[in-house]
Amino acid sequence: MLTRKQLDLLEFIHKRVQRDGVPPSFDEMKVALDLRSKSGIHRLITALEERGFIRRLAHRARAIEIVKLPDSLGGTASAGFSPRVIEGDRPAGHRPANADSVEHFAIELPMMGRIAAGVPIEAISDVSTHVAVPASMLSGQAQHYALEVKGDSMIEAGINDGDIVIIRETEAADNGDIVVALVEDHEATLKRFFRKGNAIALEAANPVYETRVFPEDKVKVQGRLVGLIRTY
Structure with missing residues (x-):
């Protein structure tokens, strides 16, 4: 089960990668979710990764891959979604x-x-x-x-x-x-x-x-x- 903020962040990342082919920056995530600091975004990202919804790729700038989506966002696994990279x-x-x-x-x-x-x-x-x-x-x-x-x-x-x-x-x-x-x-x-x-x-x-x-x-x-x- 995702919190409202976790779900909002996952949806924002998903839409931005679909549109641009690359994920948003932490600053853009912070603004989109109306948070005061990037530390809050870091905690949300960590929670999404621990729950298996995203994967962070090492040694690459701003590299986030969506592994799966919850039912409320379409319920697709990574086979149905891939960044255009x-x-x-x-x-x-x-x-x-x-x-x-x-x-x-x-x-x-x-x-x-x-x-x-x-x-x-x-x-x-x-x-x-x-x-x-x-x-x-x-x-x-x-x-x-x-x-x-x-x-x-x-x-x-x-x-x-x-x-x-x-x-x-x-x-x-x-x-x-x-x-x-x-x-x-x-x-x-x-x-x-x-x-x-x-x-x-x-x-x-x-x-x-x-x-x-x-x-x-x-x-x-x-x-x-x-x-x-x-x-x-």
């Missing part, structure tokens, strides 16, 4: 003839170069190669592309230097989304998006980096993060 070798780019009926075939996406998870770099426009990703990582019929991450400004969102991020093309974003943002038509960066009145804040997931704020006409959203591939 692929580790190890990149999948082979083979698409079978009956691909439309196969859930986990690989689709080749254009690799558009590097995206800065740090200080923005020049805008990315040229396809340098292709990378194969599982079809289950992609969102519906939308167009997608891949980028290699350079820098550590999104490390607390579970995005490391050298990761391949999978981006769904869109010009719209909700507060808290991790997006590819084109700044002043010549710099591209991967950051959390927040709209504040007539301004756009691009927020890092690393306290070393300051949040950058621009007039809304200086920032164009070019896609939203839907998953990542990590190689070793």
Whole structure:
């Protein structure tokens, strides 16, 4: 039996991973549950882990995997839920003839170069190669592309230097989304998006980096993060 706070936290983590492909930070959990300190979140996380609902993965930033959900949240086990993170070798780019009926075939996406998870770099426009990703990582019929991450400004969102991020093309974003943002038509960066009145804040997931704020006409959203591939 879970307490109300434990259930609320499990639901928040589940929804955030389904949306972003990565779990929320302890700060985001603290705000979502209206707690005064992160120590309260730590106790809830420990309780959920002891009860077998989540698993924390060692040596990875903000790595939480949901193992099962209670009946009130759908009652699914880990087989029905998995974060959209692929580790190890990149999948082979083979698409079978009956691909439309196969859930986990690989689709080749254009690799558009590097995206800065740090200080923005020049805008990315040229396809340098292709990378194969599982079809289950992609969102519906939308167009997608891949980028290699350079820098550590999104490390607390579970995005490391050298990761391949999978981006769904869109010009719209909700507060808290991790997006590819084109700044002043010549710099591209991967950051959390927040709209504040007539301004756009691009927020890092690393306290070393300051949040950058621009007039809304200086920032164009070019896609939203839907998953990542990590190689070793």
